[in-house]
Amino acid sequence: MTNQQCGTSRIAGVQFTLFPMSDNFVDIILSALDEVDHSSVWKETDDVTTCMRGKIVHIFDITKAIFLHAAKTGEHVAMSGTFSVGCPGDNEADVYMAESDEPVNAPNLSANEQQAGCKFAIHPLGRDDYMDKIYEQIDLSKARGVDVSPSHYMTRLDGDVASIFDAMEEAFEAVQQEVSHTTMTFTISANSPSNR
Amino acid sequence: MTNQQCGTSRIAGVQFTLFPMSDNFVDIILSALDEVDHSSVWKETDDVTTCMRGKIVHIFDITKAIFLHAAKTGEHVAMSGTFSVGCPGDNEADVYMAESDEPVNAPNLSANEQQAGCKFAIHPLGRDDYMDKIYEQIDLSKARGVDVSPSHYMTRLDGDVASIFDAMEEAFEAVQQEVSHTTMTFTISANSPSNR
Numbered sequence: 001m002t003n004q005q006c007g008t009s010r011i012a013g014v015q016f017t018l019f020p021m022s023d024n025f026v027d028i029i030l031s032a033l034d035e036v037d038h039s040s041v042w043k044e045t046d047d048v049t050t051c052m053r054g055k056i057v058h059i060f061d062i063t064k065a066i067f068l069h070a071a072k073t074g075e076h077v078a079m080s081g082t083f084s085v086g087c088p089g090d091n092e093a094d095v096y097m098a099e100s101d102e103p104v105n106a107p108n109l110s111a112n113e114q115q116a117g118c119k120f121a122i123h124p125l126g127r128d129d130y131m132d133k134i135y136e137q138i139d140l141s142k143a144r145g146v147d148v149s150p151s152h153y154m155t156r157l158d159g160d161v162a163s164i165f166d167a168m169e170e171a172f173e174a175v176q177q178e179v180s181h182t183t184m185t186f187t188i189s190a191n192s193p194s195n196r
Numbered sequence: 197m198t199n200q201q202c203g204t205s206r207i208a209g210v211q212f213t214l215f216p217m218s219d220n221f222v223d224i225i226l227s228a229l230d231e232v233d234h235s236s237v238w239k240e241t242d243d244v245t246t247c248m249r250g251k252i253v254h255i256f257d258i259t260k261a262i263f264l265h266a267a268k269t270g271e272h273v274a275m276s277g278t279f280s281v282g283c284p285g286d287n288e289a290d291v292y293m294a295e296s297d298e299p300v301n302a303p304n305l306s307a308n309e310q311q312a313g314c315k316f317a318i319h320p321l322g323r324d325d326y327m328d329k330i331y332e333q334i335d336l337s338k339a340r341g342v343d344v345s346p347s348h349y350m351t352r353l354d355g356d357v358a359s360i361f362d363a364m365e366e367a368f369e370a371v372q373q374e375v376s377h378t379t380m381t382f383t384i385s386a387n388s389p390s391n392r
Binding site for chain 1: 209211213215216217218219221222242243244245247249272274276278280283284285286313314315317319320321322323324326327330331347348349350352379381383384385388389390391
């Protein structure tokens with residue numbers, strides 16, 4: 001019960017799942033997890049999700065890198081998850097906070113553009129002005145080099161995978177500076193046959 | 197801007213995606229959408245998600261039926277999504293509210309048990325007592341014939357698919373009776389090779 005304050009030095013986490021729509025899904029998942037350096041976070045995988053906990057910069061760095069590694073197989077792949085910071089029911093266990101603020105995987109990402117579509121929603125909790133915080137972030141996303149469009153309950157981002165994750169990270173980072181408990185849910189999809 | 201009140205007669209919706217981890221993902225998705233009666237809701241699918249809007253009973257009835265139809269293929273399938281009710285930014289368009297309160301697909305669901313694992317989180321918005329609402333629902337789920345266990349940021353449910361969706365629907369229904377704007381995010385997975 002120690003995460004009530006706001007700011008950058010808090011324990012954040014994500015529960016996410018990578019979904020390769022392929023008979024080779026096991027290999028694609030294991031290869032992506034293997035190729036990405038996740039030493040900067042605590043990580044645990046079960047049959048439903050992978051949970052990572054650590055600094056915000058690292059949980060976005062690693063989810064972005066895992067998705068990019070899977071997408072470069074050319075298969076139709078998606079990822080869904082929920083980021084969280086400041087949960088009052090959370091604890092100090094299972095987290096690495098002594099890491100530096102340098103994203104570990106960013107220098108090794110392919111320079112090739114990988115297009116994707118993504119829908120996300122930010123949920124600032126425990127605040128009656130939460131809608132203002134949401135609208136502020138929708139505006140922020142407009143400036144991030146991705147196409148932004150409204151969708152029921154969510155905001156759609158289209159563009160390069162790295163730009164999409166960067167826009168989500170910036171929005172999440174900005175809201176959690178002002179709101180103690182913030183969550184963000186997303187689904188990102190690449191190589192969909194609907195787009196061929 | 198008309199959905200500020202609480203209660204059962206509100207427009208609810210869900211943005212969800214079905215993920216068959218199979219080369220036959222297109223056929224599995226189209227077959228599940230085809231076999232399930234979704235005439236009770238407004239529905240729109242793009243390359244990232246499917247959005248459905250209507251009464252709470254129908255959006256849960258249909259997501260449950262779609263997941264069950266896909267899972268009975270025996271393939272590893274998952275579904276992620278976010279339910280929402282009472283969003284102040286929402287509108288009256290794209291919704292069917294004149295339908296009856298009878299779930300259309302429930303009578304046609306296979307009586308065969310289909311085991312699954314699921315993680316979900318309820319986010320009551322705009323309330324400083326939101327954590328109490330969350331904890332009340334975690335208690336509720338304990339009584340619903342599914343195994344309940346804690347997970348970082350989420351609650352895990354294990355059991356039959358129908359029981360899992362019923363527990364989520366009851367939790368969502370109960371919270372939205374008291375909280376104007378409520379969202380619920382979930383990921384459910386069946387036939388994972390991790391469990392063989």
